[in-house]
Amino acid sequence: MAKNISFTIKYWKQNGPKDKGHFEQREMKNIPDDTSFLEMLDILNEELINDGKEPFVFDHDCREGICGMCSLYINGTPHGKTATGATTCQLYMRRFNDGDVITVEPWRSAAFPVIKDCMVDRSAFDKIQAAGGYVTVRTGQPQDANAILIPKQDADEAMDCATCIGCGACVAACKNGSAMLYVSSKVSQFALLPQGRPEAAKRAKAMVAKMDELGFGNCTNTRACEAVCPKNESIANIARLNREFIKAKLAD
Amino acid sequence: MWLTQSSIGRKVIMSVTGIALILFLTFHGCMNLVALFSRDAYNTICEMLGANWYAVAATVGLGALVVLHFVYAFILTLQNRRARGASRYAVTDRPGKVEWASQNMFVLGVIVVLGLLLHLWDFWYNMMFQELIGATGQAHHLAADGYHWIEQTFANPCKTAVYVVWFAAIWFHLTHGFWSALQTLGLNGKIWFNRWKVIGNVYVTLLMLMFVVVAIYFAACGGACCTGCC
Numbered sequence: 201m202a203k204n205i206s207f208t209i210k211y212w213k214q215n216g217p218k219d220k221g222h223f224e225q226r227e228m229k230n231i232p233d234d235t236s237f238l239e240m241l242d243i244l245n246e247e248l249i250n251d252g253k254e255p256f257v258f259d260h261d262c263r264e265g266i267c268g269m270c271s272l273y274i275n276g277t278p279h280g281k282t283a284t285g286a287t288t289c290q291l292y293m294r295r296f297n298d299g300d301v302i303t304v305e306p307w308r309s310a311a312f313p314v315i316k317d318c319m320v321d322r323s324a325f326d327k328i329q330a331a332g333g334y335v336t337v338r339t340g341q342p343q344d345a346n347a348i349l350i351p352k353q354d355a356d357e358a359m360d361c362a363t364c365i366g367c368g369a370c371v372a373a374c375k376n377g378s379a380m381l382y383v384s385s386k387v388s389q390f391a392l393l394p395q396g397r398p399e400a401a402k403r404a405k406a407m408v409a410k411m412d413e414l415g416f417g418n419c420t421n422t423r424a425c426e427a428v429c430p431k432n433e434s435i436a437n438i439a440r441l442n443r444e445f446i447k448a449k450l451a452d
Numbered sequence: 453m454w455l456t457q458s459s460i461g462r463k464v465i466m467s468v469t470g471i472a473l474i475l476f477l478t479f480h481g482c483m484n485l486v487a488l489f490s491r492d493a494y495n496t497i498c499e500m501l502g503a504n505w506y507a508v509a510a511t512v513g514l515g516a517l518v519v520l521h522f523v524y525a526f527i528l529t530l531q532n533r534r535a536r537g538a539s540r541y542a543v544t545d546r547p548g549k550v551e552w553a554s555q556n557m558f559v560l561g562v563i564v565v566l567g568l569l570l571h572l573w574d575f576w577y578n579m580m581f582q583e584l585i586g587a588t589g590q591a592h593h594l595a596a597d598g599y600h601w602i603e604q605t606f607a608n609p610c611k612t613a614v615y616v617v618w619f620a621a622i623w624f625h626l627t628h629g630f631w632s633a634l635q636t637l638g639l640n641g642k643i644w645f646n647r648w649k650v651i652g653n654v655y656v657t658l659l660m661l662m663f664v665v666v667a668i669y670f671a672a673c674g675g676a677c678c679t680g681c682c
Contacts, residue, residue: 276545417535443638
């Protein structure tokens with residue numbers, strides 16, 4: 201049974217990367233608990249606009265949990281607390297109680313500068329992907345789908361790695377601002393498949409070098425990334441990336 | 453050089469030096485247990501590890517491992533703080549699967565180093581160092597009497613307490629360090645994760661108990677129990 205809840209929302213306001221930023225707060229009244237978190241923010245923005253105030257800026261796109269655009273740090277957890285891991289757009293107000301104080305912050309990491317309020321620049325991830333997160337395909341005759349046989353288990357695992365949507369929750373949660381869970385998932389999705397093997401060494405080296413260059417931190421295996429990943433990526437991917445990287449460097 | 457220039461390389465340095473230090477602690481712990489049974493046997497080991505060339509070379513190597521491990525911990529921590537950025541979260545919620553030790557390895561490491569300095573002052577300074585500087589008289593005589601220095605150190609209850617706190621800090625450090633070192637080397641996966649964690653916890657618990665037992669034993673009876681039975 202749906203019910204309405206009232207709570208206080210503290211949201212982060214910041215005019216660009218150089219601004220110091222501050223919290224603003226507002227009392228939200230009678231919000232139906234089957235409202236999604238982003239819909240609640242839409243209501244907040246309508247109220248702010250009606251009051252002649254500047255709306256609160258946050259990233260969002262598909263609102264279906266698959267694009268990786270939403271990126272809010274809610275009550276100390278990236279994407280807020282959910283039972284099995286979900287993006288902010290899949291978080292519903294039924295997870296909160298009447299009278300709660302809900303604190304909304306941006307991803308805080310040097311590699312993700314704030315554009316405005318809680319919208320951060322995650323193009324660093326695109327640069328890492330562009331450094332080697334692909335399979336080079338020469339144009340020509342299409343291959344038969346079953347020309348290379350792949351064990352189901354490997355295909356499934358590669359698919360699990362490929363479900364990483366690059367939202368950046370791993371970096372946001374990591375006390376070291378490390379992007380290892382993201383990079384390792386992107387390396388793994390190819391490393392596990394025969395089509396990815398020819399460029400595996402080159403890929404691991406190039407993506408790690410780009411990650412380091414962009415100022416992400418060093419992984420210390422705290423597992424905070426794994427705990428908050430909306431796609432439940434495993435740190436087993438990080439072990440695989442370490443293996444791939446060390447093997448590639450030793451073979452140089 | 454990828455070992456020093458890449459993030460994974462620097463972690464490999466931490467991992468390999470860490471594993472080597474765990475192996476050293478295993479040797480040290482086993483050696484200590486001998487003191488529970490025989491003063492002469494323990495002192496024979498101490499004499500063997502005096503200012504002989506191989507013992508001095510091993511000590512220098514060991515010192516280099518500690519320095520490398522600590523220097524890289526410092527470098528990694530500084531880089532990680534920079535990567536984290538200047539702004540801090542107003543609210544943080546530590547997820548259940550994140551161990552306390554894993555987030556406090558540097559602080560634990562500093563406690564371990566401080567304890568190590570005290571330990572070197574209590575033992576190494578009175579033993580190998582005295583032999584190296586060619587001490588004479590009483591100092592020379594006691595340089596190979598490791599048993600005497602154990603008795604002397606743990607006769608002081610405050611010092612025993614400090615040592616036990618030190619052992620606890622090492623235990624915390626190693627419960628994370630053990631599996632983390634293997635993870636960094638890539639020797640981990642979905643199945644081996646839990647195995648390494650159990651193996652690591654059992655191993656470091658037994659390892660640190662070896663040290664605690666000797667400290668408590670000498671604090672409780674000052675070695676008198678041993679002298680009585682041997």
